[in-house]
Amino acid sequence: MVRLQISLELAYEVTAPGSDFIFAFHAAQTRHQRIVEERLNVSQPVARTLTLDPASGNRVMRLQAMPGSLRLTYDATIDVAHHIALPEQVGEVPVAQLPVHVLPFLLPSRYCESDRLGRFAISEFGTLWQGYGRVLAIRDWVQRHVTFASNTTDGNTSAVDTLTERVGVCRDFAHLMIALCRALSIPARFTTGFDFGADPALGPPDFHAYVEVWLGGRWYLFDPSGTAIPMGLVRLATGRDAADVAFATIFGTVQSQAPVIRLGAETDPTRHMEWPRHRPEALSTDGGRLDEVLRPG
Secondary structure (H helix, E strand, O other), rough: OOEEEEEEEEEEOOOOOOEEEOOOOOOOEEEEEEEEEEEEEEEEHHHHHHEEOOOOOEEEEEEEEEEEEEEEEEEEEEEOOOOOOOOOOEEOOHHHHHHHHHHHHOOOOOOOHHHHHHHHHHHHHHHOOOHHHHHHHHHHHHHHHOOOOOOOOOOOOOOHHHHOOOOOOHHHHHHHHHHHHHOOOOOOOEEEEEEOOOOHOOOOOOOOEEEEEEEEEEEEEEOOOOOOHHHHHOOOEEOHHHHHOOOOEEEEOEEEOOEEEEEEEEEEEEHHHHHOOOOOOEEOOOOOOOOEEOOOO
C-alpha cells in the first residue's frame, strides 16, 4: 500500500458577476483508493455543491463566484492498495463480453479519433499477442516515437495531430495511446491525477494525464508519457478524453493563475506502507465491478 499526500492551490481573479466554475480535482474513492482525510477551503463565502457521478465515480464541485479574488485549497491523504497481477495472466476481453458501462470507451471521441487510426494500429500491433503485452507495446511505441515538450500543443491538438507531429505533453501521449487501443477494439479511457515522481527538470508538480485500459475485467494503469510513477498516481476523474475531465471549467470573465501543487508519500514498514516505485506487474486501482465506486466517508 502507498499513502499519498496532495496539496492543491488554485487562484483566480473574477471580473464578471455570476461566473460559474465546475471543478473536478477531488480524489476519487474506489475499492482500491481510499480517502483517509481531505479538506477544502474556498476564500469566498459562496454556496457550493459536491456531486458524485455514480457512473464514472467523478466528484464534481460547482460554485458561482463573486467579482474579486477567488482562492481554493484542497488537501488530502489517500491510501492506495493496488490490485496487482502478472502481465501474462491479463488478457483482452472480447467485445461481446464487455460490460455495458465499458462500451463507450471503444468509440472515437473528440480528441481520440480511433476511426482514423485503424489501418495504422493493425499494421503496427495487429499481429501481437492479445493481452496486457499488446497494450504495453502500444504504450512503449508512443513513448519512443513522441517527444515530451512543454508548450508545444494546445486545446485543439488531437491524437491524429500527435501521431503526425510526434511531440506533445502528457494529455497528447494519453490521447494517442487511447486512440490506438480503441482502433484495436480495446476499451481505453482518459484519467487525471498528479505527476508523482516526475523529473523536477520538467517543472513544478502538475496535473497529469494517464490511461486506464480495460483488461481481464478491470481498468489497468498506463503512463504513456513515462514522466510519472504509476504506483504514485491518485485517480481524480475519468472520461472519454480530456474534454470530459478538465480540473476546472469556467463560464465567465476570469483570469487564472497556474496551479500550485505539492505531493508527498508516507512510508511505514510496520503498516506495510511503501514509497511508490516502478513495478513490472500490472497495476489497477479499480474494483473490477459495477459497484466499485464508493462514497467518501
